Amino acid sequence: MNEIILIGLAGIIAVAAPIIFATIGETITERAGVINLSLNGTILLTAMAGFVVSVKTDSLLLGFLAGAAIGAFVALIIAFTSITLKQSQVAVGFVLTLLCRDLAYFLGNPFMGLPGPRIPSLPISGLKDIPLIGTLFFKQDILVYLSFILIAAAYWWIFKTRPGLMLQGIGERPAAAFVRGANVNRMRYIYTMIGGALVGIAGPMYSLSAKAGWKGTITGLDGIGWIALAITIFGGWNPIRAAFGAYLFALLQWLGIVLQPSFQNIPSQVLQVAPFPLMILALLLVNIGNTEWVDRTLAGLPESARRFIAQVLRALRTTPPASLGTPFENE
Amino acid sequence: AKPTAAPTAAPATEAPVVVTTEAPKEITFGLLLVGPYNDHGWSEAHFNAGLYVEEKLPGTKMIYLDKVNPADRPGTTPAQLADELVGQGATVILFNSDDMKDSATEFAAANPTINVIMASGDQQWAEGKDFKNLPNMVNVMGEMEYGKMMAGCAAALTTKTGQIGYLGPLINDETRRLVSSAYLGAKYCWTTYLGKPAEELKFKVTWIGFWFNIPGFTSDPTQVADDFFNSNYDVVISGIDTTEAIVQANKMKLAGKEVWAIPYDYEGACDEAPDICLGVPYFNWGPSYLGYVTAAMNGEYKPLFEWVGPDWTNINNPDTSMIGFKEGDALSAEAKANVDKFIAELAGGLQLFAGPMNLQDGTVYLKDGEKATDLQIWYLPQLLEGMEGKSLP
Amino acid sequence: MKVEIKNIHKHFGKVHANNDISMTIQPGTIQGILGENGAGKSTLMKILSGFYQADKGEIRLDGKLTRIKSPADAIKHGVGMLHQDPLDFPPMPVIDNLIIGQSGGLLPNRKVVRKQFEDLQARFNFKIDPDAYVDSLTVGERQQLEILRLLWLGAKVLILDEPTTGISASQKEMLFATLKILASQGMSVIFVSHKLDEVEQLCNQVAVFRQGKNVGQAMPPYRTPQLVQLMFGKSMELAPRIDSTSCDVLVHMKDLAVENYRLHISGINLDICKGEVIGLAGMEGSGQRLFLQACTGLRRTVGGKLYIGQRDFTGKPYHQFLNSQVSYVPASRLEEGLISGLSLTEHFILAGEQQGFIINRDKALKLTESRIKDFSIRGIPETRVESLSGGNQQRALLALLRSPLQLLLLEHPTRGLDIESSMWIWNMLKERCKTGTAIIFTSSDLDEVLHYSDRILVFFGGKVSNPLNAGSTTVDSLGQLIGGKGWEN
Amino acid sequence: MKTMTKTSSLWINTGFRIAAIVLALAFTSIVLLLSNARPFEAFANIINGSIGSSKGIANTLVAWVPLLLVTSGLLMTYATGMWNIGIEGQITLGAIFTTLALRLMQGTSVPPTLAIILSILAGILGGALWAGIVALLKIYGGVNEIFGGLGMNFVSTALTIWLIFGPWKRPGTGSMSGTEPFDTSLWLPQLEGLRISLWSVGIGIVGLLVVYFILQGTYFGLKLKAVGKNGRAAFLLGVPTTRYIMAAFLICGAFAGIAGAIQVTGVYHRLIPSISSGYGYLGMMVAMLVNFQALWAGVVALFFAALNIGSIQLPIVMKIDSTLSGVLQGALVLFFLLMEGARRTFLSKKRGK
Ligand SMILES: Nc1ncnc2c1ncn2[C@@H]1O[C@H](COP(=O)(O)OP(=O)(O)OP(=O)(O)O)[C@@H](O)[C@H]1O
Numbered sequence A: 001m002n003e004i005i006l007i008g009l010a011g012i013i014a015v016a017a018p019i020i021f022a023t024i025g026e027t028i029t030e031r032a033g034v035i036n037l038s039l040n041g042t043i044l045l046t047a048m049a050g051f052v053v054s055v056k057t058d059s060l061l062l063g064f065l066a067g068a069a070i071g072a073f074v075a076l077i078i079a080f081t082s083i084t085l086k087q088s089q090v091a092v093g094f095v096l097t098l099l100c101r102d103l104a105y106f107l108g109n110p111f112m113g114l115p116g117p118r119i120p121s122l123p124i125s126g127l128k129d130i131p132l133i134g135t136l137f138f139k140q141d142i143l144v145y146l147s148f149i150l151i152a153a154a155y156w157w158i159f160k161t162r163p164g165l166m167l168q169g170i171g172e173r174p175a176a177a178f179v180r181g182a183n184v185n186r187m188r189y190i191y192t193m194i195g196g197a198l199v200g201i202a203g204p205m206y207s208l209s210a211k212a213g214w215k216g217t218i219t220g221l222d223g224i225g226w227i228a229l230a231i232t233i234f235g236g237w238n239p240i241r242a243a244f245g246a247y248l249f250a251l252l253q254w255l256g257i258v259l260q261p262s263f264q265n266i267p268s269q270v271l272q273v274a275p276f277p278l279m280i281l282a283l284l285l286v287n288i289g290n291t292e293w294v295d296r297t298l299a300g301l302p303e304s305a306r307r308f309i310a311q312v313l314r315a316l317r318t319t320p321p322a323s324l325g326t327p328f329e330n331e
Numbered sequence B: 001a002k003p004t005a006a007p008t009a010a011p012a013t014e015a016p017v018v019v020t021t022e023a024p025k026e027i028t029f030g031l032l033l034v035g036p037y038n039d040h041g042w043s044e045a046h047f048n049a050g051l052y053v054e055e056k057l058p059g060t061k062m063i064y065l066d067k068v069n070p071a072d073r074p075g076t077t078p079a080q081l082a083d084e085l086v087g088q089g090a091t092v093i094l095f096n097s098d099d100m101k102d103s104a105t106e107f108a109a110a111n112p113t114i115n116v117i118m119a120s121g122d123q124q125w126a127e128g129k130d131f132k133n134l135p136n137m138v139n140v141m142g143e144m145e146y147g148k149m150m151a152g153c154a155a156a157l158t159t160k161t162g163q164i165g166y167l168g169p170l171i172n173d174e175t176r177r178l179v180s181s182a183y184l185g186a187k188y189c190w191t192t193y194l195g196k197p198a199e200e201l202k203f204k205v206t207w208i209g210f211w212f213n214i215p216g217f218t219s220d221p222t223q224v225a226d227d228f229f230n231s232n233y234d235v236v237i238s239g240i241d242t243t244e245a246i247v248q249a250n251k252m253k254l255a256g257k258e259v260w261a262i263p264y265d266y267e268g269a270c271d272e273a274p275d276i277c278l279g280v281p282y283f284n285w286g287p288s289y290l291g292y293v294t295a296a297m298n299g300e301y302k303p304l305f306e307w308v309g310p311d312w313t314n315i316n317n318p319d320t321s322m323i324g325f326k327e328g329d330a331l332s333a334e335a336k337a338n339v340d341k342f343i344a345e346l347a348g349g350l351q352l353f354a355g356p357m358n359l360q361d362g363t364v365y366l367k368d369g370e371k372a373t374d375l376q377i378w379y380l381p382q383l384l385e386g387m388e389g390k391s392l393p
Numbered sequence C: 001m002k003v004e005i006k007n008i009h010k011h012f013g014k015v016h017a018n019n020d021i022s023m024t025i026q027p028g029t030i031q032g033i034l035g036e037n038g039a040g041k042s043t044l045m046k047i048l049s050g051f052y053q054a055d056k057g058e059i060r061l062d063g064k065l066t067r068i069k070s071p072a073d074a075i076k077h078g079v080g081m082l083h084q085d086p087l088d089f090p091p092m093p094v095i096d097n098l099i100i101g102q103s104g105g106l107l108p109n110r111k112v113v114r115k116q117f118e119d120l121q122a123r124f125n126f127k128i129d130p131d132a133y134v135d136s137l138t139v140g141e142r143q144q145l146e147i148l149r150l151l152w153l154g155a156k157v158l159i160l161d162e163p164t165t166g167i168s169a170s171q172k173e174m175l176f177a178t179l180k181i182l183a184s185q186g187m188s189v190i191f192v193s194h195k196l197d198e199v200e201q202l203c204n205q206v207a208v209f210r211q212g213k214n215v216g217q218a219m220p221p222y223r224t225p226q227l228v229q230l231m232f233g234k235s236m237e238l239a240p241r242i243d244s245t246s247c248d249v250l251v252h253m254k255d256l257a258v259e260n261y262r263l264h265i266s267g268i269n270l271d272i273c274k275g276e277v278i279g280l281a282g283m284e285g286s287g288q289r290l291f292l293q294a295c296t297g298l299r300r301t302v303g304g305k306l307y308i309g310q311r312d313f314t315g316k317p318y319h320q321f322l323n324s325q326v327s328y329v330p331a332s333r334l335e336e337g338l339i340s341g342l343s344l345t346e347h348f349i350l351a352g353e354q355q356g357f358i359i360n361r362d363k364a365l366k367l368t369e370s371r372i373k374d375f376s377i378r379g380i381p382e383t384r385v386e387s388l389s390g391g392n393q394q395r396a397l398l399a400l401l402r403s404p405l406q407l408l409l410l411e412h413p414t415r416g417l418d419i420e421s422s423m424w425i426w427n428m429l430k431e432r433c434k435t436g437t438a439i440i441f442t443s444s445d446l447d448e449v450l451h452y453s454d455r456i457l458v459f460f461g462g463k464v465s466n467p468l469n470a471g472s473t474t475v476d477s478l479g480q481l482i483g484g485k486g487w488e489n
Numbered sequence D: 001m002k003t004m005t006k007t008s009s010l011w012i013n014t015g016f017r018i019a020a021i022v023l024a025l026a027f028t029s030i031v032l033l034l035s036n037a038r039p040f041e042a043f044a045n046i047i048n049g050s051i052g053s054s055k056g057i058a059n060t061l062v063a064w065v066p067l068l069l070v071t072s073g074l075l076m077t078y079a080t081g082m083w084n085i086g087i088e089g090q091i092t093l094g095a096i097f098t099t100l101a102l103r104l105m106q107g108t109s110v111p112p113t114l115a116i117i118l119s120i121l122a123g124i125l126g127g128a129l130w131a132g133i134v135a136l137l138k139i140y141g142g143v144n145e146i147f148g149g150l151g152m153n154f155v156s157t158a159l160t161i162w163l164i165f166g167p168w169k170r171p172g173t174g175s176m177s178g179t180e181p182f183d184t185s186l187w188l189p190q191l192e193g194l195r196i197s198l199w200s201v202g203i204g205i206v207g208l209l210v211v212y213f214i215l216q217g218t219y220f221g222l223k224l225k226a227v228g229k230n231g232r233a234a235f236l237l238g239v240p241t242t243r244y245i246m247a248a249f250l251i252c253g254a255f256a257g258i259a260g261a262i263q264v265t266g267v268y269h270r271l272i273p274s275i276s277s278g279y280g281y282l283g284m285m286v287a288m289l290v291n292f293q294a295l296w297a298g299v300v301a302l303f304f305a306a307l308n309i310g311s312i313q314l315p316i317v318m319k320i321d322s323t324l325s326g327v328l329q330g331a332l333v334l335f336f337l338l339m340e341g342a343r344r345t346f347l348s349k350k351r352g353k
């Protein structure tokens, strides 16, 4: 029984892996001050392309490379329209969300339901037998291991390395980064594309592993991208917290499944659709501290209570990179 | 269930259907598919039936439109799309899904000269709860109950843990009766052939909430399948449009777990992962469609409600049997033997929907010795006693 | 380092921002640059620090002809610029602020950086905690941080463009001391300002710009009238201050208390008379803004009572103040004051009373035209506010005010404006006082506070002084209080 | 002099617009060639299918009305700088409330006409309610309206499915086909032999005019824009910012609600899964393509509707997937944004010289 739960949790870690790639990709992009709203479309398109490529070439690697390349290209479009042409990032991102989706369905149509290759699971001998840890982390497939590495690497890069600090600076205050020698817009191009590439890898992670195959409109990926975006905010632009968000989401989904029989009388939709409202609730918690009315009402409270609540809220609060979504021109 | 002509169907002489006096030798029939024509599932089965008709009946031409649902074709109704097909010269229209029920009714009423075939509807069932008097419509449905029973049987004969999982779509009468059939098949084979007590068989259904996965709105079938396998349900029967069950089973298998799965709907479904596929209950609409189109061609089209079972002489005969069960490579020899025995028994008139039988909440469904009527089966109000899972949406 | 500027030209469209400017700055000197708004000071500084490229002309550093391609390039050549609003990263720690932009390997060595930073601080006895987050520092401290950073990166020429706007007197003293030290150590400092006294107090030589030209150099001892003459091409005289006599109480504050997450100010007791001007002095972030916002309902008071014209306004929302003829003019014009993208006319429609549901464009247009005339705004009704110049934006802000007003609250009403514009604006304000409007304003310019206020409140670390009579207060005593001295009583 | 520059810039603008269209068509053609289909044949089929016949035109209008209403509503929220992605859910709730109202009044003594009118009002209520929630989350919870909206979309879909298979289950088997269809007396009166109702067309046009008028001529409209361009400054100038954002959402929700109501009373005559038909997202595209100017919304919406309807011919006649229409629509908006940006940069460069 205990073992079953453990395996269940291991399953959650696997389910979250693609979302982690997408969220961390977006986190990196947004850290540079650019919003890539196109995730939902990008993931669908790259899932399709990755699948088709690896079916045609039957090389998994090429499939993933194709995904990454397309993800980066979509990001490039966003970078160009928003950074160079100064158009609204949200607008461009939203259009690409729909455009990529329809492209995926249109171009992918001939390849529906074809049998395709699939990433094998790859238990790590030695580690896999460690009690608990082994089952949880080391009986997964290569992509899951990569997701672990990605979390650590992204965190290390953003907060520990010199270029990472500059990345923060660029998103926080481009003008200041500029006088410190950063080529702000080039950096934004680069990071947007890196982030896009990571998002682009999430696609094949589904079509070549988590949800192997391409089934067009019924593939069951339409929506993942939005969830990943929400998790990015929940994660407060911090890879570790973002990963936590992804795991939390997968956990909620899993609970929805295991709890279903025990709730005969409440509509099954309640559990199935629960994760997103809960995600909103989470966003509420991390944002409500930034709202003006809270300040006002707090002011009404007795000092001690006021201080306490204020501290709690500040602990929960996440604030986006200051220049997020705004173009930069040096003077 | 025998074909039951709708009582309103007047004698053929005044059958108000085809207007031209002598039957046309050329005929175009239009097919409206709810899903992609190549979905390796429900819709592809119908599409192939269309090809079958074209092949068997010279002078017929098929035109089709797939993804006929308001999500994929915003702002359209199947009736309107049927008009499009008529515009292209179709004089017979096939609606292939429950989704299109009302449109089919509306269209049939609006176009008395067009012969309408509606798969999985019950408008033409005089005894049914949703009867509409439509002289130019045929309702046809395969008795997949039998297919599911065979699936359940194969599962019961294979499971090592005595736990069978059923990956359910959304909850309604149809899906309930299919799950229950699988359960009955499983229980029968478990007790009769393996001689094990019924209580030792666990049969659990988990509903994802839709016919396929929509992140953020349904449960993820991949996760459901995994959860089954991980919690020692070593056989999963799929009731949804997509193939997560066998895909995940295959993955587990490769990871060294001993698991099996049974897909749904489409004859070729096992091909995706033969090693773990115990078999697939599938629809073979071809023969029935051939019949209706021929009738239309010869001006003998009659309104009808048909709930067609397998051709018991050979359930896998493409020219005669509506319901088939294609045994998979993963089905062991002795299990296979027993499944065949089970099929033979069904052919011999074995009726599993027979009393004493209770509904999930313990209320009596069938009294001792009572056999369920088609109505009782079609409109099954709950899961059956002994099954685990939600009965009501 | 010796800086030679030769025949610099810079155009912005029609505007000839720098017109054949030349000057030489010897090592170890502090070069002052004076000039009215738009004279071309910032432009030249931005050329020196690599933001702009000159259209014509050359720059020599220590005699060597140098092309400065970017700010980063400038610092490589030893030219560092301290911006009015320090270009740092508020939400990040001081130490990271230093590391960002420091050239070096993938992984910064925090230990070394910290050490070097501490040593530098010691030289000027600054006391900035390297682990503090920048947004917890005062503007003054942030300037210090920037100076340290520039020196640390090897700056030998330090450019300061209007550095004293936004910092308090004592911080100013500290800054000037620092600059003097730097000069004595052989750095060349370029100091841009509108403020004659500062320049006179600090600089070894002064250049005056007008309309893009360098119209003259001056050496100490300076003669103020001569400088003014140079700056404006005419001489100028401040209106004499008039001390009001009778008091007809308008605002009554009783034990008022306000707070934000850093400060808690309590026990404010003050009566303000009709037509009175109250100046708020203190270091940036000592609570003046907090107090001002409390007086307009923008921030809810956490204790005490606030009456305006006998009515209790405690805890009332901003719009109720607004509708009771209490107006607030924020410091940041384009961020809080005006709406980029909307025309002047549309602003007047918004600010004015709404009549009915449908806008009467002609009426609005007429109103706008008259206001543009009265407030001599350089622009037409269709002009979008963002393309107005700083001073004109400020004029527009004042033009938007409703009248009559009971109480008017202003943040830095003349920040960044030259003497001429400032005087004009204060004339407008004093006119309003004559109609009984009371004014509360914050300013970091002590002379402004002393000259235009009737009474002064000094803020220091969450404490508020009793109202001082401006007539009988001196810059020094005020500076003392702002610096935190003499609060015992 | 002034006029001359005006005309010249007018030429420049139209030039860039046309370029956008050409590029979009080119892009779509390439996509078509990739799936070895002949572009011109495809476009011809789309045109023919949409405006080739009276039926086609009627169907196009059927798609046009809700799209137009949704776009009009979105223009209001866009004015305040809000991205009301929750629009899909708002349409759905409009439909649900309308269905509820009709279910209550069906078979009672309420005269059909009145019933229909009341049900549409109910739809307005439903849409506004759902939008209001998003606005509340935004204003008082700081939850970005995009994600608040998305969440509500998911919830609304779930709600629909639950109603169809649960409480509002039709006689017999609960069906994907939706709830039991309403009696024809509760349908919006349709033109003989066509699926379009002049009433709904009327409602759509009026809706657009109202929005146009509000945004052009009224204090309310101007204040909405002020809030959108600089909320803080607008607030200090005396605009009750939050109330205006809320108002914009409520109005937009109301329009979405009408769209949903028309889907029920005028098109499907019952509640079906995905009743919103994706008009919400499509409406956002239209709004972007008209650059949030009400003036062109009608035309562009009509064009998009025509694409949706015309593209049905593609699978029937050419055996290619009809998501092509989506590709073309997306490409149009994308290239419009690109060209718009290019135009701006071009002009500013020109001014720079
Ligand atoms: N960054 C800029 N981009 C475009 N135009 C600018 C910019 N800065 C200033 N201008 C234009 O230059 C003119 C004067 O700008 P500036 O702020 O220097 O005014 P000013 O000369 O300081 O006058 P004032 O005394 O009113 O401040 C304005 O018309 C403004 O449109």
Ligand SMILES: Nc1ncnc2c1ncn2[C@@H]1O[C@H](COP(=O)(O)OP(=O)(O)OP(=O)(O)O)[C@@H](O)[C@H]1O
Residues within 6 Å of the ligand: A331, C012, C013, C015, C016, C017, C035, C036, C037, C038, C039, C040, C041, C042, C043, C044, C390, C416
């Ligand atoms: N980026 C710019 N674009 C257009 N015009 C500009 C720009 N920057 C400055 N100008 C113009 O150049 C002239 C000089 O501006 P500059 O900012 O150098 O004046 P300044 O002496 O710094 O004024 P202030 O004392 O207000 O800072 C101004 O009239 C302004 O109109």
Ligand SMILES: [Mg+2]
Residues within 6 Å of the ligand: C037, C038, C389, C390, C391, C416
């Ligand atoms: Mg200026």
Ligand SMILES: [Mg+2]
Residues within 6 Å of the ligand: C041, C042, C043, C161
């Ligand atoms: Mg300047």
